Amino acid sequence: MEEREEKEEKEISQAVIGRLPRYFRYLGELRDDGVERISSQELSGRMKVTASQIRQDFNNFGGFGQQGYGYNVEYLYNEIGKILGLDRNHNFVIIGAGNLGRALGNYLNFESRGFLFKGIFDCDERLVGREVRGVKIRDIRELEAFVRDNDIEIAALTVPKASAEEIVERLVRTGIRAIWNFAHVDLNVPEGVQVENVHLSDSLMKLSYNINRYMKENDR
Amino acid sequence: MEEREEKEEKEISQAVIGRLPRYFRYLGELRDDGVERISSQELSGRMKVTASQIRQDFNNFGGFGQQGYGYNVEYLYNEIGKILGLDRNHNFVIIGAGNLGRALGNYLNFESRGFLFKGIFDCDERLVGREVRGVKIRDIRELEAFVRDNDIEIAALTVPKASAEEIVERLVRTGIRAIWNFAHVDLNVPEGVQVENVHLSDSLMKLSYNINRYMKENDR
Numbered sequence: 001m002e003e004r005e006e007k008e009e010k011e012i013s014q015a016v017i018g019r020l021p022r023y024f025r026y027l028g029e030l031r032d033d034g035v036e037r038i039s040s041q042e043l044s045g046r047m048k049v050t051a052s053q054i055r056q057d058f059n060n061f062g063g064f065g066q067q068g069y070g071y072n073v074e075y076l077y078n079e080i081g082k083i084l085g086l087d088r089n090h091n092f093v094i095i096g097a098g099n100l101g102r103a104l105g106n107y108l109n110f111e112s113r114g115f116l117f118k119g120i121f122d123c124d125e126r127l128v129g130r131e132v133r134g135v136k137i138r139d140i141r142e143l144e145a146f147v148r149d150n151d152i153e154i155a156a157l158t159v160p161k162a163s164a165e166e167i168v169e170r171l172v173r174t175g176i177r178a179i180w181n182f183a184h185v186d187l188n189v190p191e192g193v194q195v196e197n198v199h200l201s202d203s204l205m206k207l208s209y210n211i212n213r214y215m216k217e218n219d220r
Numbered sequence: 221m222e223e224r225e226e227k228e229e230k231e232i233s234q235a236v237i238g239r240l241p242r243y244f245r246y247l248g249e250l251r252d253d254g255v256e257r258i259s260s261q262e263l264s265g266r267m268k269v270t271a272s273q274i275r276q277d278f279n280n281f282g283g284f285g286q287q288g289y290g291y292n293v294e295y296l297y298n299e300i301g302k303i304l305g306l307d308r309n310h311n312f313v314i315i316g317a318g319n320l321g322r323a324l325g326n327y328l329n330f331e332s333r334g335f336l337f338k339g340i341f342d343c344d345e346r347l348v349g350r351e352v353r354g355v356k357i358r359d360i361r362e363l364e365a366f367v368r369d370n371d372i373e374i375a376a377l378t379v380p381k382a383s384a385e386e387i388v389e390r391l392v393r394t395g396i397r398a399i400w401n402f403a404h405v406d407l408n409v410p411e412g413v414q415v416e417n418v419h420l421s422d423s424l425m426k427l428s429y430n431i432n433r434y435m436k437e438n439d440r
Contacts, residue, residue, distance in 0.1 A: 020425070021419070021421065021423075022422060083429065084432075085425075099320075100320070103318065106318075154427060154428075180424065184245075192434060194431055198420070200324070200418070203418055205240070206240075206416055208304055208305035209305055211397045214397075215397075218412070
């Protein structure tokens with residue numbers, strides 16, 4: 001037990017963390033298909049990463065005890081789930097009830113992972129009072145009280161760049177634990193507030209870079 | 221000229237590419253603020269990456285000729301834009317006219333970078349014929365003809381996992397250059413079709429990992 005905890009306390013790179021959800025997804029599918037054991041070679045074939053990468057990644061967490069005959073799928077799925085914090089629920093709210101905010105509210109997928117959609121806020125009076133998947137759109141003025149009273153850990157930010165900073169300051173004062181940022185700006189938050197950025201324009205530009213590079217290399 | 225091209229043909233890591241849009245964004249803001257020159261130290265302070273990282277990244281592209289007195293902001297902005305393929309327009313379509321698809325269609329930001337929203341498709345007859353920012357929602361059966369006739373390079377995929385594979389096969393046959401994938405599944409595409417994944421659940425799980433880790437380390 002103690003040895004295990006010591007291993008977990010090592011600083012694990014965000015690159016490794018970034019790969020864990022994908023392992024979790026594949027293992028969930030294997031489990032749903034009734035597969036009980038899988039070797040790192042088989043997993044490697046499905047996921048198109050090398051078996052040595054898989055073993056290296058898993059070694060960060062003590063290796064999950066692969067025997068000669070592979071990993072136990074159910075066990076591995078559950079362990080990675082625990083590492084990802086999916087063994088308990090996380091309440092979240094959405095700031096901004098535009099198309100993107102409503103899209104996030106409607107994702108049933110999140111619910112099945114334990115991310116519970118509790119509230120959605122907007123400053124547009126025409127939206128306030130409507131519902132997104134049974135959750136009432138509230139006035140942004142109710143934000144602080146709601147976050148405090150409903151044990152909200154995560155706020156998804158789908159507001160324009162211009163209002164992002166003010167909203168983030170307000171969220172930070174409530175003691176929010178994490179911000180899932182879709183606003184096209186980098187946020188300044190104190191240590192202890194986790195930020196995950198989804199910069200859609202950046203991802204589109206990466207795509208156009210790769211289109212260009214391929215065209216140059218292949219004279220298309 | 222030839223030396224420059226040789227440098228660009230080196231394989232540049234996706235990690236470096238992933239940072240370019242952020243440089244581009246900051247340089248655009250500096251330019252809009254009327255800043256003419258900036259040193260790697262100043263840029264480092266604003267962007268919270270080390271100056272040595274900045275210089276290393278830029279050296280992949282020949283360094284952009286920093287003199288003792290810094291980089292020319294306008295020049296650097298334009299050069300990074302060219303590398304990202306932003307010196308020409310890219311037509312894109314959206315497959316799936318749900319909330320997420322409509323959100324992407326409404327992003328004016330993309331337009332200003334030269335990503336032109338040309339079409340949106342759905343199989344739901346109740347949606348077909350409606351409009352998203354002046355663009356008519358078309359029946360998915362029109363997909364192939366539309367992509368071919370309108371010089372479409374990029375398809376944003378916002379359909380459920382179950383239909384993703386079939387749609388991707390159809391897109392690949394049209395000769396599409398890139399797929400911007402929001403479906404919660406990894407795609408199989410031939411070489412030459414670029415894929416950029418936005419797996420929202422994965423990004424949410426990364427956030428819950430970081431919440432958990434911080435709580436453990438700080439006994440919160």
